[in-house]
Amino acid sequence: MSILGKRVPLRAIAAMAVLMILAVLAPALSKTPTREITLVAKGMAFYLDSDLKTPNPTLDIKAGERVRITLRNQERGIIHDFAVPVLKKSVDQLGWNESDQVTFTAPKRPGTYQYECQPHRLMMRGTIRIY
Amino acid sequence: MWTMSRRGWLQATGLASLSGSLLGAKLSGQTAGQGRHQAHGSHVMGTVGTPSLDAFNPTTFLRNWNFSELEPDARAKFYKETPRPDGTMLREYEIYAVDRDIEIAPGLFFPAWTYNGQVPGPTIRATEGDRVKVTFRNSGSHPHSIHFHGWHMPAMDGALPGQEVFPGETFVYEFDADPFGLHLYHCHTVPLKRHIHKGLYGTFIIDPREGRAPADEMVMVMNAFDTNFDVENEVYAANTVANAYMHEPIRVTVGRLVRIYLVNLTEFDPINSMHTHGMFFDVIRTGTALTPSERTDTLMLCQGERAILETTFRYPGDFMFHAHQSEFAELGWMGLFRAEAAPAT
Incomplete structure (x- = not known):
């Protein structure tokens, strides 16, 4: 095969192609996977959908980790949301049986941050612990 | 401005819910009885179908107090009783206010303000x-x-200037249960009629030390809803859901004493009433006596007034009860007792 009149071995072209593909994929591969957390709102409290016994659970998240939080409102007739005020992130206000997601990058510094339901923060709030 | 009569309004919504039911029946391939109702719809009393019961169940509400309808660990979040050295109890309650859309008739949602999500x-x-x-x-x-009826100091009144609790704030009311009787509690923030009418009220029973005769006890709150904010009610009920006890009659036993704690929390209409078919009942006004003062089958109560009603069913079968203001009855304040013979022993 020749490029611009110079003969180039096929093997070199193949190697280049592999490198180019890797270059495109590299950032995605090196990123930590997004942590998925699904919460349910019911009885004026948040619950993990994997643990419907513990109200307003503490959410442990690694520093700098990508997090996607899904809230499903299972309380008929009451509007709920999920917000992390310090990050200015929240899902939409949800009616019964509605869901929404919010994605954010956890703070780089370990510490604790409050999450809450904005209309009901008096009762529906918990802690995000960054470790 | 175009206005609609109250009855016309309920008929319209009733028809809407009826057509909805018909559509549902068609879609699911059923040919059930709904169509027959339509043929003589003007004779049908009450609503078609029932609201969802998972947010509020009038039958459950009827015979539960101090959160007894909840499982023990769920109940512990809202109610705790601690015996005191003198033989009385410390009773601690968790009550919260929250906005909630409640279904007061099939498909008809009212944007309520509630205590603990219920009215x-x-x-x-x-x-x-x-x-x-x-x-x-x-x-x-x-x-x-929360303004409780009963003896208490002004600081616990919940009604005086500056005693409103703002969103996000907490207040602890504390007082001795006195006098025994049938009382109520309600929001006392201005505009008062709106705060009460939106759903912020409940029943507060204080039993006499010596107790009352054992009975099948139930709580009925006569209430009503102004769904279009014209300072008139469009839907009436005992315990919020129009005609709930027509669809699910209150089961009682022939020969057993029945005691009804009846509270009137209707706003806008100055009075409400309860009338029972096929029987008479004894009345203890405000519940502040141990013996009844009168016997009747129709009791009128002013806003905030209440009475204990006692009766014993003589015959098995269905017995209507409703407001004797026929208009209220037809707009939802009507139900049935279903008396059954006591099981053979």
Whole structure:
């Protein structure tokens, strides 16, 4: 095969192609996977959908980790949301049986941050612990 | 401005819900009885179908107090009783205010302000001399309060200037249960009629120390809803859901004493009433006596007035009860007792 009149071995072209593909994929591969957390709102409290016994659970998240939080409102007739005020992130206000997601990058510094339901923060709030 | 009569309005919504049911029946391939109702719809009393019961169940509400309808660990979040050295109880309650859309007739949602997500609020029941401590958290969108009827100091009144609890704030009401009787509690924040009418009220029973005769006891709150905010009610009920006890009659036993704690929390209409078919009942006004003062089959109560009704069913079968204001009855304040013979022993 020749490029611009110079003969180039096929093997070199193949190697280049592999490198180019890797270059495109590299950032995605090196990123930590997004942590998925699904919460349910019911009885004026948040619950993990994997643990419907513990109200307003503490959410442990690694520093700098990508997090996607899904809230499903299972309380008929009451509007709920999920917000992390310090990050200015929240899902939409949800009616019964509605869901929404919010994605954010956890703070780089370990510490604790409050999450809450904005209309009901008096009762529906918990802690995000960054470790 | 175009206005609609109250009855016309309910008929319209009734028809809407009827056509909805017909559509549902068609879609699911059923040819059930709904169509027959339509043929003589003007004779049908009450609503077609029932609201969802998972947010509020009038039958469950009827015979539960102090959160007794909840499982023990769920109940512990809202109610705790601690015996005191003198034989009385400390009764502690968690009450919160929250905005909630409640279904008062099939498919008809009312944007309520509620205590603990329900209208009427949870029934609170203590014995004369107990200490009652209520932690009130306002998770609603407006300032609210709880004003209990009964003896208490002004600081616990919830009605005086500056006693409103703002959204996000908490207040603890504490007082002795006195006097024994049938009382009520409600929000006392201005505009008062709106705060009460939106759903912030409940029943507060104080039992006499010596108790009353054993009976099948139930709580009925006569209430009504102004769904279009014209300062008139469009839907009436006992315990919020129009005609709930027509669809699910209240089961009672022939020969067993029945005691009804009847509270009138209707706004806008100055009075409400309860009339029973095929029987008479004894009346203890405000519940502040141990013996009845009168016998009747129709009792009129002013706003905020209440009475204990006692009767014993003589015959098995269905017995209507409703407001004797026929208009209220036809707009939802009507139900049935279903009396059954006592099981053979």
